Amino acid sequence: MAQDKVWKVVQWATGNVGSRALRMVAKHPRMELVGLWVSSPDKVGRDAGELCGLADTGVKATNAIEAILALDADCVLYMPQGTDYDALCALLASGKNVVTTRGDFHHPPMMDPARRERIEEACARGGTSIYSTGSSPGFVTEALAIPLLSLQRRHDLLTIDEYADVSSRDSPDMLFRIMGFAAPMAPFDHRRAEHLKGDFGSSLAQLAAAIGLPADEIEAAGELSAARTDVEIAAGRVPAGTVGAMRTTITCKHRGRPILQFRANWYVTPDIEHEWNLRESGWRSSTEGDTPVKLDIYFPISEENYAAYTPGLTAHRPINAVPAVCVAEPGIRTTVDLPQVVPLFG
Template identity: 85%
Template sequence: MPEGKTWRVIQWATGNVGSRALRTVIEHPRMELVGLWVSSPEKVGKDAGALCGLPETGIKATNSAEELIALDADCVLYMRQGTDYDELCALLASGKNVVTTRGDFHYPPMMDPVNRARIEEACAKGGTSIYSTGSSPGFSTEALAIPLLSLQRRHGLLTIDEYADVSSRNSPDMLFRIMGFAAPMAPFDQRRAEHLKGDFGSSLSQIAAAIDLPADEIEAVGELSATKSDIEIAAGKVPAGTVGAMRTTITCKHKGQPVLRFRANWYVTTDVEDDWNLRESGWRITTEGDTPVKVDIYFPVSDEDYAAYTPGLTAHRPVNAVPAVCAAEPGIRTTVDLPQIVPIFS
C-alpha cells in the first residue's frame, strides 16, 4: 500500500449494509468520506454521521448522481438496490473506481455482452476498475475457496454450505410473506433458485475457470422441509407441518461432473422432517480430492447482538478492498486476479 496515502471515498446508498460501510469509512484511519448518495428523499440534506450513528462529518447526503460524479474521489462503494448501468458507467468514466456488493461483476464472461462492453469502455475511458464482493457470494465462494483448493493436486468437489438461522429476526413480512416460512408445504418456487443461480453461479464459475475446470452447466435446485412441531419465533408462530427450512443448491458442472457447489440452508428451526444436518449460522466448506479438508466457521455472538453483527460480514470486505481496486489495472476485476484483500488498521 502507498505509505501515508488516504483514499477519498463516496458511499452510494445507506441501507443495512451501506450504513455499516458508511460508518466504517468515516472511522477508517486512511479513508476520507467525500460524498454520500441516498435513495430516500427523507435522508437528503442530512449529515452522513447522523445517518450511521456518528458525530457530524460535514458531508451532506444527496440523491444527485451528477453532483457526486463531478466530485474528486478515488473510489465509490456502490451498495444500492439494483444496478444502474448508466450511473456506473458515468462514475467509472469520471475516474472513480467502484467496489460493489452488487453481484453483477463476479465473472465477466457471464455478463450480458452489451453491459459488459459498456462497463469495459467506461473503465478504459476513466482508467478505473470495478469489483464485486461481499460475504456470500464473495468471501465464502471465492476468497475462502481459493486457499483450500491450493492444498490439492487432484480435485473432486468443493461444497460450501451456508447456514442461516433466521428465527431471531422479528421481520414477519420478510420471513412469512417474502421467504415463505410457515406456509403450507408445496413445490419449491424455481424462480427463487434461478435468482440465486445468477450471483452464486457466476461467483463459482469464476473459480471453476481459474482451476481450469470451466463450468459448462450450472444447476439450481430448491427444496423445502416441514417443521415437526408448532414453534414460536421472534416473527410469530410456525405451525407443525408448514415450511420450517429451505435449501437451495447451486452446482457448477464440468463435462457432466460437479466441481463446485453452494448450498444455502435457511431455517427457523433445526427440528424438520428432512435430515439436512442443520447447525448454527455460519459456513461449512468441504473439499473432496487427494487432500480433503472440512472447515467450519461460526459467528460467536449472542442472539441479541446478531442483527447488529451481520451487516459487517458483507460491508467490511468491500471497504477493505478499496486500496487494491484503486491500484488495479483498468477493467472488471475479480478475486482471482486481484491481490489478497488485506485490511488496514492504522
C-alpha cells in the same frame, strides 16, 4: 502503494449494509469520506454522521449523481438494491473506481455482452476498475475457497454450506410473506433458485475457470422441509407441518461432473422432517480430492447482537478491498486477478 495514502471514498446508498459501510469509512484511519449518495428524498441534505450514528462529518447526503461525479474521489462503495448501469458507467468514466456488493461482476464472461462492453469502455475512459465482493458470494465462494483448493492436486468437489437460523429475526413480512416460512408445504418455487443462481453461479464459475475446470453447466435446485412441531419464533408462530426450512443448491459442472456447489440452508427450526444436519449460523466448506479438508466457521455473537453484527460481514470486505481496486489495471476485476485483500487498521 504509498504507505501514507489516504483514500477518498464515496458511499452510495445507506441501507442495512450501506449504513454500516458508511460508518466504517467515516471512522477509517486511512480513508476520507468525501461524498454520500442516497435514494430517499428524506435523507437528502442530512449529514452522513447523522445517518449512521456518528457525529457530524460535514458531508451532506445528495441524490444528484452530478454532484457525486464532480467530486475528487478515488472510489465509490456502490451498495444499492439494484444495479443502475448508466450511473455505474458515469462513475467509472469520471475516474472513480467502484467496489460493489452487487453480484453482477463476479465473472465477466457470464455478463450480458452489451453491458460488459459498456462497463469496460467506461473503465477505459476513466482509467478505473470495478469489483464485486461481499461475504456470500465473495469471501466464502472465492477468497476462502482458493486457499482450501490450493492444498490439492486432484480436485473432485467443493461444497460450501451456508447455514442461516432466522428464528430470531422479528420480520414477519420478510419471513412469512416473502420467504415463505410457515406456509403450507408445496413444490419449491424454482424462481427462488434461479434468483440465487445469478450471483452464486457466476461467483463459482469464476473459481471454476481459474482452476482450469470451466463450468459448462450451472444448475439451480431447491427443497423445502416441514417443521415437526409447532414453534414460536420472534416473527410469530410456525405450525407443525408447514415450511420450517429451505435449501437452495447451486452446482457448477464441468463435462457433466459436479465440481463446485453452494447450498443455502435457511431455517426457523432445526427440528424438520429431513436429515439436513442443520447447525448454527455460519459456513462449512468441504473439499473432496486427494487432500480433503472440512472447515467450519461460526459467528460467536449473542442472539440479541446478531442483527447489528451481520451487516459487517457483507460491508467490511468491500471497504478493505478499496486500496487494491484503486491500483488495479482498468476493467472488471475479480478475486482471482486481484492481490489478496489486506485490511488496514492503522
